[in-house]
Amino acid sequence: MESYIVSNWVVGLLLAGGAGLAWLVRRSRMWSQAFRDIWRRRRLALGLVALYVVVALLDSVAWVGGVHPGEDAVAKHQARSVIDRFFADSQERSYSAPLAETEFYGGSALRKPGSHLLGTDLIGRDVLYLSLKGARVALLIGGLTSLLAIPLALLFGVPAGYFGGRLDDVVFFVMSTLASMPGLLLLIALIMVLGKSTLAICFALAITGWVGFCRVSRGETLKLRELEYVSAARALGVSEARILVRHIVPNLMHLVIITFVLMFSGLVLSEAILSWLGIGVDGSWGQMIDQARNELSRDPVVWWNVSAAGVALFGLILAVNFVGDALRDALDPRTAREAE
């Protein structure tokens, strides 16, 4: 199947999942309370995150056809996303400053003078367009990595904490082994060995990030299994598997979500470092920064490229950090008590 069809399906699933989640949040008192709390305290940050998500989704819905008459045969069969179509005719020949009328070096006339809000890069691509496309890459990195890491961590961490014994020893040993390798070096080693595809990079990030999730879910399960309602379930003859699925895992979810949001910014920042080392994901902000870093030594200086990518990256990380903090305050009973 073409990759754009997969992408469209994923968008559909995400929208359905989001609607389902919203319904669940409305039904549960704890979650809707938490959401109201965050909305009250961090409206701006939440809105900013939503904006990034919308841009990423718009860039994920793609279809073939409907291109401009002037384009070649290859372009006619390429799938283009909504964002692509919006900037379909924005290609220039080389650098131009934001809103400039002429090219930056040489001063020959632009094809579309004054239309490039953030200027164009070395090979004439619109910088605003590239920055918007980076949102999809960043969210893909964070999302796909968590999708790999969270189920894996629950699969190992929860039984380890619940059953203890040999199983716990083994899981704990694997966790300490992985944790003892320096994070960035382990990440690099994994990517160099597995290859440099997006999936391989997310897999490597998941292996390094997995330990944090696993530790949280194991530790919390250790506490939960001693609680009365678990004993009550056991006394009623509920099977172990059912106790895990119905009574332990749902009560871990708030911690998993807090860990996810707090880890998300770390993942995107790690990808920027990887990009700089030459092993990042194509089209990410990290790669834009990497490509732009020599431009500051040009004369006159080309500043808009690195600034645009930097601000886009900063905005997402900042918003996610604020939302993460608010989420932790709203959901974590330990900090909630402190705030009162």
Next chain:
Amino acid sequence: MLAYLIRRLAYGVGVVFGVLFFLFVLFFTVTSPDDVARKALGERVPPAVVEQWKINHGYDRQLFPGPGAWQENMLFEHYRRMLTFDFGRSDADDTPIADRIRSGMMPSLTLTLPLFVLSLLAAIPLALLVAFFRETYIDRLGVVISVLAMSVSILLYIIGAQYLVGRLLHWFPISGFDSDPQLIVRFLALPLLVGVLAGVGGDVRFYRTVFLEESNTDYVRTARAKGCGEGRIMVRHVFRNSLIPLLTRVILAIPFLFMGSLLLESFFGIPGLGAITVDAIQGNDFSVLRTMVYIGSLLFVFGQIITDFSYGLVDPRVRLE
């Protein structure tokens, strides 16, 4: 105490063996020595050359122990070399890895040691200050600034500092290194500044949480009821009782000082271990990378054991059994 030490050391050795096994799986089975040879020599060399390269680098044995040959295989050889610190030669340019590590250690330490001390000197007083003014605008402002500082990618700090301080203001050289003690300060100033800036936000936030948790305890309330001043409470009661979480973070950072800083070193042209690692990444030098991961985890395991024992020093209630 002694029994605890022995048990702790045994577990540490176990973890190091686990790390070595993980590295073996990664670097010998997921990528085979043939892949590494092809990467070093190029795709189109004849098989005989590849075989010779494998013999020269000691990759010519079978991977796993077979019947009657428990020593003549790569798995045993991998453990033997790593555990005896016989790292062999680089896959990319045949220089001995041990020499490189020896030459990179000093430049790394000249950067990371001052960075470590400066970061602590900046972060802990700031965190104490912010915690002192808890629930006021100073506290809230401190937290917001910390989050702002944390949200900037370290790449942007580096690029920004090189541009602003190095190029526009011409205060310091943009990059380079010299072991002459008079020049070294000028070369290290910029990386140190960037390192402290990039780390201080997260540090302040972490230490603040630790201090706040401690200031909600009963003995702090008692001290306040006795009429003890707020400043004295922060330093004498809160700070001293926060030493355990502080030590966990601080001591675990010490071993990594030897590893240098990947980004700072290669951006600022400091020929330390971090820069060597970056070169290894760019040159597909698997043996150097493998060795660096191993040394890093060795240092980490060592640091963890020291941390466990330091708990007993700062908190007499802790009994090591």
